[in-house]
């Protein structure tokens with residue numbers, strides 16, 4: 001599918017992670033102005049910039065840009081400041097892709113520490129609330145916007161030993177469903193996607209004997225996110241989109 005994201009301001013949280021990198025490249029291929037929200041050190045940011053910079057070796061639309069901004073999206077003040085800086089420089093935000101997330105599994109409820117519970121709720125759920133809270137008013141003012149959150153199939157069905165993660169991703173699904181009722185009148189779409197295991201280096205290392213062919217390819221998931229960020233998905237709103245067709 002062909003998209004035109006030229007002149008569109010796309011903000012990607014977690015844009016330095018496994019899925020985030022592939023997604024960032026995908027958006028840049030469609031000539032967007034992409035702003036990657038990262039949590040990393042200056043050195044790691046520079047490495048990613050170099051990696052993504054290779055894309056610029058071929059002619060791209062003049063409007064294509066990439067910027068990095070360091071924010072802890074679990075902190076209200078930092079998130080608010082960063083969004084207002086982006087709006088000051090670019091005028092608006094057309095799409096927010098919230099990829100930030102983390103996983104703790106393999107522990108029973110009785111083994112789980114309070115700090116681990118808090119970490120899952122904070123990174124997987126509170127981050128979605130905070131970034132949406134500060135981006136939605138910008139989109140409402142422009143009467144346009146697309147928000148895509150990355151949840152998980154585990155938010156629907158858990159296989160056990162992942163209670164904090166499952167609860168946080170289930171919460172994200174209900175959050176999206178609720179927020180949709182508030183934003184739909186402003187020409188804003190908010191959806192989430194529910195992948196199973198992603199085919200990442202780190203998962204391959206952790207599960208060397210698994211059948212990788214059943215895992216979600218990052219490029220395939222990126223295609224779904226591009227679609228949800230585009231006007232082609234105008235009639236999809238408040239949805240939790242399954243992304244586990246291979247299992």
Ligand SMILES: NC(=O)c1ccc[n+]([C@@H]2O[C@H](COP(=O)([O-])OP(=O)(O)OC[C@H]3O[C@@H](n4cnc5c(N)ncnc54)[C@H](OP(=O)(O)O)[C@@H]3O)[C@@H](O)[C@H]2O)c1
Nearest residue numbers: 014016017018019039040072073099100101152196197198
């Ligand atoms: N991997 C899977 O198998 C799988 C399966 C289902 C769903 N998912 C979901 O898919 C999404 C992407 O997964 P992934 O494997 O690509 O994750 P990842 O490689 O671990 O990347 C996570 C990203 O989140 C960022 N991050 C973490 N805490 C942050 C904070 N407080 N503020 C700002 N950024 C923060 C990290 O930034 P830094 O790099 O700067 O630290 C990183 O860019 C997540 O939401 C995950 O829950 C993953």
